[in-house]
Amino acid sequence: MFSELFLPVLMEIFMLVVGGYAVAVLDRLVASVLGTPQAGGIWLAPMARGAWLLTQHANATEAPDWRAWRLAPALYLALAAGGLAVVPWSASLVATDLVTSVVLWGSVEALATVVIFLHGWSANSLLALIGGYRYVALGLSYILISMFVLIGVALPAESLQFTQVVASQEGLWNVIRQPLGLPLFLIVGLGMTFWGPLNLADSTDLAGGTASEISGPPRLVWDMARAAMLVAFSGVAATAFLGGWLGPWLPGPLWMSLKMLAVLSVLLLLGRLLPRLAPERCVTLMWVVLLPLSFIDLVWAGAVALWE
Amino acid sequence: MESMNHGLGVDIAFLLLATLAVVTGWRVFRTDSMVRASFFLLVSFIAVGVIMILLAAEYLGVAMFFMMAVEMTVMALFMVMFMMNPAGLNPMNMVHQERIAIGAGVAGFLILGAMALLAIFPDQPVPAGLEPVRSLGNEMLGDSMLIFESAGLVLLTTMIGVVVLSSHRGRYGAAAEGSMPPGLEPGGDPAGKPEEDEEGEGGHHHHHH
Numbered sequence: 215m216f217s218e219l220f221l222p223v224l225m226e227i228f229m230l231v232v233g234g235y236a237v238a239v240l241d242r243l244v245a246s247v248l249g250t251p252q253a254g255g256i257w258l259a260p261m262a263r264g265a266w267l268l269t270q271h272a273n274a275t276e277a278p279d280w281r282a283w284r285l286a287p288a289l290y291l292a293l294a295a296g297g298l299a300v301v302p303w304s305a306s307l308v309a310t311d312l313v314t315s316v317v318l319w320g321s322v323e324a325l326a327t328v329v330i331f332l333h334g335w336s337a338n339s340l341l342a343l344i345g346g347y348r349y350v351a352l353g354l355s356y357i358l359i360s361m362f363v364l365i366g367v368a369l370p371a372e373s374l375q376f377t378q379v380v381a382s383q384e385g386l387w388n389v390i391r392q393p394l395g396l397p398l399f400l401i402v403g404l405g406m407t408f409w410g411p412l413n414l415a416d417s418t419d420l421a422g423g424t425a426s427e428i429s430g431p432p433r434l435v436w437d438m439a440r441a442a443m444l445v446a447f448s449g450v451a452a453t454a455f456l457g458g459w460l461g462p463w464l465p466g467p468l469w470m471s472l473k474m475l476a477v478l479s480v481l482l483l484l485g486r487l488l489p490r491l492a493p494e495r496c497v498t499l500m501w502v503v504l505l506p507l508s509f510i511d512l513v514w515a516g517a518v519a520l521w522e
Numbered sequence: 523m524e525s526m527n528h529g530l531g532v533d534i535a536f537l538l539l540a541t542l543a544v545v546t547g548w549r550v551f552r553t554d555s556m557v558r559a560s561f562f563l564l565v566s567f568i569a570v571g572v573i574m575i576l577l578a579a580e581y582l583g584v585a586m587f588f589m590m591a592v593e594m595t596v597m598a599l600f601m602v603m604f605m606m607n608p609a610g611l612n613p614m615n616m617v618h619q620e621r622i623a624i625g626a627g628v629a630g631f632l633i634l635g636a637m638a639l640l641a642i643f644p645d646q647p648v649p650a651g652l653e654p655v656r657s658l659g660n661e662m663l664g665d666s667m668l669i670f671e672s673a674g675l676v677l678l679t680t681m682i683g684v685v686v687l688s689s690h691r692g693r694y695g696a697a698a699e700g701s702m703p704p705g706l707e708p709g710g711d712p713a714g715k716p717e718e719d720e721e722g723e724g725g726h727h728h729h730h731h
Contacts, residue, residue: 321587
């Protein structure tokens with residue numbers, strides 16, 4: 215009972231809390247390695263910022279949709295938790311071993327569009343609204359690319375279950391079997407957490423976009439939710455492409471954590487290295503270049519699955 | 523879910539989800555914004571999706587989440603675009619043709635209620651080795667393949683057609699270029715476009731507000 219029910223839930227809560235903190239620390243580490251000056255220590259500064267936000271006043275706009283505005287950050291965090299719930303730490307240590315867990319992750323991506331739009335819309339403020347609309351226009355293309363790439367990893371597994379997807383990588387990891395998959399999926403990850411080059415919903419050209427009007431505790435929840443979503447995404451990426459818990463010597467959950475950390479580091483490095491795209495150009499890039507590439511990835515995956 | 527004897531938890535979950543689905547469905551018509559109405563409907567559909575998972579239709583239930591998420595977002599945005607209600611934040615009435623709607627609602631409730639109470643439903647417990655995804659795949663690519671494939675092809679053609687029609691860039695250049703808003707009176711000047719004359723700022727402006 216304990217190892218089946220409570221252990222995965224404990225693991226998930228641990229990952230949500232510690233993972234979010236790890237994202238903040240790693241991001242500062244990457245920034246200082248790249249030479250960007252950082253105020254405060256790497257370990258303490260995220261804590262200090264969190265404590266500061268907690269004591270700040272929560273901003274109010276004129277006639278916002280209060281319920282949606284306050285719920286949106288919490289819902290985004292809940293979606294991150296839902297995504298983490300389908301990530302297997304070992305063959306048995308998984309919170310929800312749904313037979314359609316790959317599709318459930320797809321739903322998390324789709325529902326994230328709704329939540330991010332609501333966050334921008336409900337503030338009743340111009341720049342936040344533009345950020346929300348921007349995300350809807352871009353989010354649809356992220357979802358499509360993600361869908362084709364994930365169908366690709368479901369093909370060799372002959373299953374829509376993440377534990378089966380890991381089992382199918384026993385001989386060869388999908389990152390090698392389907393070389394286009396992981397790069398495309400990483401772009402989806404930056405997109406759905408609007409991080410780095412794909413931060414168009416909360417970008418500085420919109421003075422913070424959907425988050426331009428929030429401060430205090432709601433701001434803290436929103437920032438934590440974005441970090442948690444990045445952690446959930448890296449869990450899914452490590453499961454789908456890097457063989458999940460598979461690996462010699464070390465126990466499965468440890469391998470899984472190391473792989474997640476590697477994916478996180480790559481994402482945060484890309485976030486710091488690449489410049490932000492213009493939204494119109496980004497839509498063109500998604501539909502004209504990346505979506506056809508995801509078709510090629512799917513055809514590749516199908517051909518390899520037939521040949522094996 | 524493998525056995526017929528589901529626990530008390532499933533019953534409680536069903537009752538809570540059914541209540542949520544009905545209450546949010548009712549709120550769709552009582553709220554005053556198209557965006558809120560769309561997302562109340564989304565919550566209602568998600569509750570139904572979870573009920574479908576309880577009924578062992580795991581693929582269809584989860585598919586409900588992502589399909590409805592995208593559908594309701596697109597619906598909300600299109601309603602806002604076509605209704606000229608800035609951003610859907612202005613209060614507006616969500617019901618119209620009330621007399622017909624009440625009649626249709628009462629008739630629908632009576633028919634469905636009578637079916638629920640009077641119909642004899644087959645007693646088919648979920649078989650032990652059921653693989654919902656596999657059996658759905660076999661159905662869609664087996665006996666029903668022709669129907670699903672033709673429907674899929676028609677939908678794909680429609681999607682490509684819509685993208686081509688709404689694309690900003692077309693065969694004759696950018697869509698916005700050269701298009702003029704119609705005049706307010708037949709044959710009149712384009713509405714909302716002040717005439718650009720070079721004599722200075724004093725020139726006559728058409729204020730049709």
